[in-house]
Amino acid sequence: MTSSTSNFEQLRLDGVTRRFGPPDTPAALSELDLTIERGEFIALLGPSGCGKSTALNCLAGLLPLTAGSIWQDDRRVDTLPPEKRGFGMVFQNYALFPHLTVRDNIAFGLRMRNLPKSDVQRRTTEAIEMVQLTEHTSKLPGQLSGGQQQRVAIARATVLEPSLVLMDEPLSNLDAKLRLEMRTEIRRLHQSLGLTTVYVTHDQEEALSMADRLVVMRQGKVQQIGTPEEVHTKPSTWHVADFMGYRNLLPLKASQLNGDQVTVDLGGTAIRGAAQGPVAPGDDVIAAVRPEDVKLADQGVKGLVEVVEYQGRERAVEVVLDGGVQDGVAQDPVRLHVRTERRVEAGEQVALTVTPGRLLVYPS
Amino acid sequence: MSATWQHRLAERGVDRRLWLLLPATIFVLLLFVYPFLYGLSLSFQPTQGGGVLANYDKFFGDAYQRDTIATTLKIALPAALLNVLAAVPIAFRLRGRFRGKRLLTTILVVPITLGTVLTAQGLLNYLGPTGWLNRVLLSLHIVDNPIRLTNNYWGVFFSLVITGFPFAFLLVLSYLSGIDPTLERAAATLGASRAQRFRRITLPLLAPGLATTFLLTFVLAFSVFPSAVLVGNPAGSTRVISLAAYQAAYEQYDYSYASAIAMVMGAVELVVVAIVLVWRSRLYTGSTGGKG
Numbered sequence: 318m319t320s321s322t323s324n325f326e327q328l329r330l331d332g333v334t335r336r337f338g339p340p341d342t343p344a345a346l347s348e349l350d351l352t353i354e355r356g357e358f359i360a361l362l363g364p365s366g367c368g369k370s371t372a373l374n375c376l377a378g379l380l381p382l383t384a385g386s387i388w389q390d391d392r393r394v395d396t397l398p399p400e401k402r403g404f405g406m407v408f409q410n411y412a413l414f415p416h417l418t419v420r421d422n423i424a425f426g427l428r429m430r431n432l433p434k435s436d437v438q439r440r441t442t443e444a445i446e447m448v449q450l451t452e453h454t455s456k457l458p459g460q461l462s463g464g465q466q467q468r469v470a471i472a473r474a475t476v477l478e479p480s481l482v483l484m485d486e487p488l489s490n491l492d493a494k495l496r497l498e499m500r501t502e503i504r505r506l507h508q509s510l511g512l513t514t515v516y517v518t519h520d521q522e523e524a525l526s527m528a529d530r531l532v533v534m535r536q537g538k539v540q541q542i543g544t545p546e547e548v549h550t551k552p553s554t555w556h557v558a559d560f561m562g563y564r565n566l567l568p569l570k571a572s573q574l575n576g577d578q579v580t581v582d583l584g585g586t587a588i589r590g591a592a593q594g595p596v597a598p599g600d601d602v603i604a605a606v607r608p609e610d611v612k613l614a615d616q617g618v619k620g621l622v623e624v625v626e627y628q629g630r631e632r633a634v635e636v637v638l639d640g641g642v643q644d645g646v647a648q649d650p651v652r653l654h655v656r657t658e659r660r661v662e663a664g665e666q667v668a669l670t671v672t673p674g675r676l677l678v679y680p681s
Numbered sequence: 682m683s684a685t686w687q688h689r690l691a692e693r694g695v696d697r698r699l700w701l702l703l704p705a706t707i708f709v710l711l712l713f714v715y716p717f718l719y720g721l722s723l724s725f726q727p728t729q730g731g732g733v734l735a736n737y738d739k740f741f742g743d744a745y746q747r748d749t750i751a752t753t754l755k756i757a758l759p760a761a762l763l764n765v766l767a768a769v770p771i772a773f774r775l776r777g778r779f780r781g782k783r784l785l786t787t788i789l790v791v792p793i794t795l796g797t798v799l800t801a802q803g804l805l806n807y808l809g810p811t812g813w814l815n816r817v818l819l820s821l822h823i824v825d826n827p828i829r830l831t832n833n834y835w836g837v838f839f840s841l842v843i844t845g846f847p848f849a850f851l852l853v854l855s856y857l858s859g860i861d862p863t864l865e866r867a868a869a870t871l872g873a874s875r876a877q878r879f880r881r882i883t884l885p886l887l888a889p890g891l892a893t894t895f896l897l898t899f900v901l902a903f904s905v906f907p908s909a910v911l912v913g914n915p916a917g918s919t920r921v922i923s924l925a926a927y928q929a930a931y932e933q934y935d936y937s938y939a940s941a942i943a944m945v946m947g948a949v950e951l952v953v954v955a956i957v958l959v960w961r962s963r964l965y966t967g968s969t970g971g972k973g
């Protein structure tokens with residue numbers, strides 16, 4: 318059996334649900350609908366515990382579904398056991414077979430397929446060369462570094478040229494530098510082998526840089542599906558915004574509405590933002606803006622510098638704004654995260670402006 | 682001692698913490714090594730004279746005595762093997778978490794605590810010529826004469842399985858739970874069927890533990906004594922080597938000869954242990970990725 322026979326044009330997840338426990342408990346994964354095109358690189362993104370691994374294990378066949386179905390073109394696959402699906406999987410802790418050498422680990426899947434010895438030999442050697450482990454072929458996994466183990470895991474899962482490769486936070490156990498290198502390498506492999514990949518991560522930067530499409534999840538539910546750019550610039554909810562680096566999530570009140578332009582009151586100054594949902598004047602809203610879209614200026618919203626973190630070229634600055642008085646009640650002070658190249662110090666009075674169009678206003 | 686030397690020794694695990702082993706070492710010396718050496722030297726001082734090796738000549742020269750080795754091995758090896766082989770599939774099925782696991786393991790520990798004498802008693806009640814099994818078989822006319830399952834080879838064999846199996850099961854279960862279940866799942870995603878996963882992943886990782894389990898149940902079975910007398914046929918088919926030693930010591934009062942038999946018994950056990958350990962040393966014995 319070669320994997321190309323089981324290759325598909327589309328993989329469709331239809332209301333895939335998985336619950337651990339009785340029916341009244343919240344589902345770990347709830348009604349996931351997703352269509353994956355052949356050759357796509359999809360990232361499942363979300364905070365720890367949001368159901369990413371559950372989704373991946375359901376796809377791999379390692380967890381039975383509570384409800385829903387998975388279709389490979391017109392063939393239903395969610396009823397097949399994992400060994401019949403032909404999907405490759407890279408596990409978070411690599412799950413290399415500790416008693417087998419690097420070569421035998423990588424050849425494992427080929428041997429299970431009863432391919433001729435010479436084929437196994439050739440394809441294994443190619444895979445070993447591809448992940449640059451030629452000098453380590455006869456070592457046991459325990460004798461390898463984390464990055465090398467990772468490469469073995471990737472080679473083992475991809476040597477079969479599976480119709481779908483599933484990766485569960487494969488880089489989370491590596492150090493920062495190696496993580497960057499491996500990112501590029503995984504992306505390169507994906508392209509050169511023409512793989513279809515579903516990649517799980519909780520690191521938004523990783524997801525943005527690697528994926529063609531992101532699926533952002535929270536508490537078992539899909540929040541948004543879109544290209545990295547869509548998710549980055551137009552998060553669908555403030556939870557997604559939070560996850561996409563909008564560090565400033567300010568609980569404010571909408572005062573005026575003009576088309577999808579909302580005016581909110583920030584530290585006594587009226588600021589315009591783009592409404593991202595139904596908002597009416599007087600509503601409590603959450604205004605989201607990235608630190609890099611808040612600038613120190615000569616005039617604007619007044620505030621007091623509280624914390625300064627030196628971060629190389631830039632400084633991350635925390636500014637406290639006066640909450641002001643609303644309806645005769647003193648409001649809590651608002652904290653804003655700002656990035657600036659200007660040399661500021663704690664205790665300094667500063668003025669801030671928000672880059673026009675970069676403030677997103679969500680109903681709370 | 683220079684600092685470099687200390688570092689070098691520390692690298693090999695030699696440092697001051699080794700003193701903590703002292704009490705255990707003294708304990709072992711007093712309880713095991715001294716009696717062993719005493720017995721060994723006693724065995725070379727035959728009561729009837731006739732050279733240092735006279736006791737050993739006597740044992741190996743007498744077929745009735747010599748055959749006890751084979752008799753014992755014929756009981757102990759299959760019993761130990763069966764205990765291990767039966768423990769594997771059952772432990773494999775029960776390795777996950779499930780309700781009542783603690784209860785089950787507790788029930789399984791009971792035969793170990795009962796000891797061989799109570800087990801023998803129970804066996805006679807169930808399997809003896811007038812035991813429940815035979816009464817049922819007779820009343821249902823399945824057999825015409827009671828089948829003999831006690832006071833012969835099978836009585837001893839059953840007794841060793843009853844006391845040895847729970848022990849083997851608990852050991853195998855703990856070895857199994859030390860194997861990371863993700864490894865099998867990884868093998869499944871690589872196309873390995875259930876049987877292939879067991880054969881290629883679980884079994885190789887479990888094998889060293891099975892060897893250890895086999896040895897422990899074998900050693901327990903090899904020194905079988907009470908059941909060989911109580912549910913066996915101590916004059917014939919279950920005349921085991923410990924019985925020969927007992928008779929030498931407490932029927933003929935020839936402690937020297939009895940010591941020699943005990944030494945032979947130890948040597949035979951050592952040979953089996955050595956063979957299994959050599960085999961085990963060729964297996965992968967490193968981390969199995971699990972919690973244990």
Ligand SMILES: Nc1ncnc2c1ncn2[C@@H]1O[C@H](COP(=O)(O)OP(=O)(O)O)[C@@H](O)[C@H]1O
Binds near residue numbers: 363
């Ligand atoms: N085997 C399990 N039994 C019970 N609950 C589980 C199990 N696996 C995962 N969960 C729960 O399901 C939720 C999602 O888990 P998971 O998919 O592992 O999250 P993620 O991979 O996104 O961090 C979590 O709340 C977790 O506690």
Ligand SMILES: [Mg+2]
Binds near residue numbers: 366370371485486
């Ligand atoms: Mg996870």
